[in-house]
Amino acid sequence: MAQVTWTIRALDDLDKITDYYAEISPAYAARLIKDIFNAEKQLERFPASGRIVPEANVPTFREIIVRGYRVIxxxxxxxxxxxxxxxxxxxxxxDFPSESS
Incomplete structure (x- = not known):
């Protein structure tokens, strides 16, 4: 199994998403965050399971879509x-690198 590490930037993104949805629907915010963390479990077992990020076009940059959010x-x-x-x-x-940068 792969070791999954969250960058500070990714954790900040999660905080912002949680804060936004907690104002509207705390229950939805909790489900969304749970689903995003379930994506982490998928990556532990199948690290290459996401698609290549189209804007980056770099094979090592991948993403999984979770409820309209890109886990990059x-x-x-x-x-x-x-x-x-x-x-x-x-x-x-x-603001993500591409093959030409």
Whole structure:
């Protein structure tokens, strides 16, 4: 099983998402966060299971979609996965590296 590590940036993203939905529906916020953490369990077992992030077009940058959110991670190898961020799938990524950068 791969070791999954959350970056500070990814944890900050989770805090913002939780704060936003907690105001509207605490129950939905709890379910959403639970589902995102279930994605972490998937990555522990199957680190290459997500698709390549289209904007980055770099094989090591992958994502899993959870309830309209992109859980973006670096698939370093089958022993290590780093979760880089959690972003709305409605907003294009502009701050992740691409093959040309």
């Amino acid at each position: 991670y670096a698939h370093v190898d089958y022993e290590q996965v780093d979760i880089l961020g959690v972003r709305s799938s409605k907003i294009p990524l502009s």
